[in-house]
Amino acid sequence: MDETYITVSEVTDYIGEIIGSDLNLRHIFIKGELSNVRLYPSGHLYFTLKDDGSQIKGVMFGARYKLNFRPKDGMKVLIEGKIEVYKKNGLYQLYANKISRDGLGDLHQRYLELKEKLDKEGLFDESHKKKIPNFPKRIGVITAQNGAAIRDIITTIERRWPLCEVILFPSLVQGDKAAENIVYQIKRSEGFDLDTLIVGRGGGSIEDLWSFNEEIVARAIYDCNTPVISAVGHEIDFTIADFVADLRAATPTAAAEIAVPPYGEIKNGVNQLKLRANLAIDKQFEDNKSRLDNLLSKKIFTNPCEIYAPKEMMLDNLLNRLEHSSKSLIMKNESRLNIVKNSNVFKNPLEIIEHKQSVLDTLVSSLKYSSNALVMKNESRLDLVKNSSVFKNPDLIIKDKRENYLLQLSKLEILNPLNTLKRGYTLAKIEGKVISSSKDLKSGDELEVEFEDGNVNTKVI
Amino acid sequence: MADENVSFEDNLKELEEIVARLEKGDVPLDNAIEEFKKAMDLVKSCDDKLKNAQDTIAKIVKDNGEIVDFDIE
Numbered sequence: 001m002d003e004t005y006i007t008v009s010e011v012t013d014y015i016g017e018i019i020g021s022d023l024n025l026r027h028i029f030i031k032g033e034l035s036n037v038r039l040y041p042s043g044h045l046y047f048t049l050k051d052d053g054s055q056i057k058g059v060m061f062g063a064r065y066k067l068n069f070r071p072k073d074g075m076k077v078l079i080e081g082k083i084e085v086y087k088k089n090g091l092y093q094l095y096a097n098k099i100s101r102d103g104l105g106d107l108h109q110r111y112l113e114l115k116e117k118l119d120k121e122g123l124f125d126e127s128h129k130k131k132i133p134n135f136p137k138r139i140g141v142i143t144a145q146n147g148a149a150i151r152d153i154i155t156t157i158e159r160r161w162p163l164c165e166v167i168l169f170p171s172l173v174q175g176d177k178a179a180e181n182i183v184y185q186i187k188r189s190e191g192f193d194l195d196t197l198i199v200g201r202g203g204g205s206i207e208d209l210w211s212f213n214e215e216i217v218a219r220a221i222y223d224c225n226t227p228v229i230s231a232v233g234h235e236i237d238f239t240i241a242d243f244v245a246d247l248r249a250a251t252p253t254a255a256a257e258i259a260v261p262p263y264g265e266i267k268n269g270v271n272q273l274k275l276r277a278n279l280a281i282d283k284q285f286e287d288n289k290s291r292l293d294n295l296l297s298k299k300i301f302t303n304p305c306e307i308y309a310p311k312e313m314m315l316d317n318l319l320n321r322l323e324h325s326s327k328s329l330i331m332k333n334e335s336r337l338n339i340v341k342n343s344n345v346f347k348n349p350l351e352i353i354e355h356k357q358s359v360l361d362t363l364v365s366s367l368k369y370s371s372n373a374l375v376m377k378n379e380s381r382l383d384l385v386k387n388s389s390v391f392k393n394p395d396l397i398i399k400d401k402r403e404n405y406l407l408q409l410s411k412l413e414i415l416n417p418l419n420t421l422k423r424g425y426t427l428a429k430i431e432g433k434v435i436s437s438s439k440d441l442k443s444g445d446e447l448e449v450e451f452e453d454g455n456v457n458t459k460v461i
Numbered sequence: 462m463a464d465e466n467v468s469f470e471d472n473l474k475e476l477e478e479i480v481a482r483l484e485k486g487d488v489p490l491d492n493a494i495e496e497f498k499k500a501m502d503l504v505k506s507c508d509d510k511l512k513n514a515q516d517t518i519a520k521i522v523k524d525n526g527e528i529v530d531f532d533i534e
Contacts, residue, residue: 133470135469135470135473137468145521150533151533154517154519154531154533155533157517158516158517161514161517162514162517163469163510163511163514164517165518165519165520166517166518166519166520166531167519167520167521167522167528168520168521168522168531169522170521170522170523188522192522263511266473266511267511269473270473270476270508270511273473273476273477273500274500274501274504276480276483277476277479277480277497277500277501279484280480280483280486280497281483281493281494281497283486284486284488284493285490287486288490
């Protein structure tokens with residue numbers, strides 16, 4: 001028998017090829033319980049998957065980044081991956097792509113049902129959320145006394161806002177008694193005049209965190225008069241406690257950061273306010289000063305004379321005019337007065353009186369004289385008239401006049417031409433005109449000849 | 462002087478309001494000076510509180526109701 005020996009490597013390669021070429025083994029789904037779980041700093045996870053009858057070694061590369069839970073011994077899991085031979089150790093092993101928790105279906109169902117129920121009751125309503133105080137003086141924390149959570153919270157608060165006191169209400173945060181304990185401490189904390197209450201724990205498996213999905217815890221948080229921040233590690237998206245709390249933080253550290261203001265920022269803020277107050281008051285002073293300066297620069301302050309000088313000038317002018325006009329008025333009246341004063345009336349009134357008296361006397365005497373003369377003249381004229389013969393012997397005058405008349409009459413009788421005609425004389429007339437010379441006549445003239453007893457018309461031959 | 466019993470938050474809020482009023486500039490100067498004094502008192506009060514801050518006081522309420530200092534170390 002020709003026996004050919006092959007090397008270990010060769011047989012392992014051979015087995016590897018057989019296993020690697022099997023389609024069933026290249027994409028396989030396996031369930032089991034984890035043991036010998038080791039998570040290396042490289043992020044790779046090594047474990048043994050077993051059940052009552054067998055076991056298989058397994059590895060998951062980059063598990064730290066792929067898993068949303070921390071794998072532990074005894075944990076039931078569902079794994080998706082492939083079987084390959086690890087040549088160096090001569091092992092076939094499971095290379096896991098996905099690992100998920102087995103048996104969570106029930107829990108998840110309970111979670112969803114409770115969430116829906118409480119949501120319908122309104123426990124998650126925003127209107128019930130209390131405001132978390134900005135500057136708490138005392139914060140209560142309900143978590144495990146020995147856990148990392150309380151240390152994270154205290155150090156964070158110390159760092160950010162040391163003005164705040166932290167009171168721990170130690171509680172179980174996992175296991176069967178946890179929910180009851182948490183509820184007890186929530187109620188107890190009410191008597192401590194807390195500004196804010198943080199309820200939570202660090203990360204863990206869904207079972208570890210389960211107390212925060214219990215209805216009694218949710219209701220205790222809801223009923224709590226202190227504003228509650230939930231601070232449950234982030235294994236799953238949200239616990240029921242997160243929904244019902246007034247504020248949700250992803251971790252205890254985050255809860256502490258939310259619960260208190262940042263010291264540095266507040267200090268800066270106060271300094272800023274101080275600075276702003278100073279700037280504002282300075283500005284107001286400056287503004288007022290510039291307003292004052294502006295006022296002081298007005299003429300009324302810098303050169304007040306300029307304001308009243310024109311008025312003064314006007315006043316002077318008026319005074320001047322007043323003086324002048326009053327003076328001239330006085331002078332005018334004085335001169336009038338002087339004229340009056342200097343008149344004789346005042347200087348020598350007796351003289352005037354005497355003069356007037358003498359004039360008057362003269363006048364009186366002349367009046368007397370002339371009136372006497374007139375009287376005498378008229379008296380003598382009257383006497384003359386009275387002594388005239390007219391008045392003394394009117395008959396004599398009448399006799400004279402009569403004699404004279406008769407004399408004249410006899411003369412007149414002698415001269416009457418008609419008497420001549422009686423003695424035989426005639427008058428020759430042409431056209432009424434007496435012809436006294438023959439030379440005035442010529443042959444043919446018609447001649448009127450007047451006789452004492454009538455007229456005859458003749459013709460010159 | 463700012464009231465010691467008034468909370469830090471109330472002091473800070475009042476300080477903010479006063480500063481806002483001062484910055485608006487419509488407070489008459491006399492009042493502004495009063496406001497400014499008040500603001501400085503508030504700043505001092507806030508500063509004092511901030512300066513006086515020691516390490517956070519941490520306590521634990523024991524099962525028997527006793528309250529004792531809690532040391533995280």
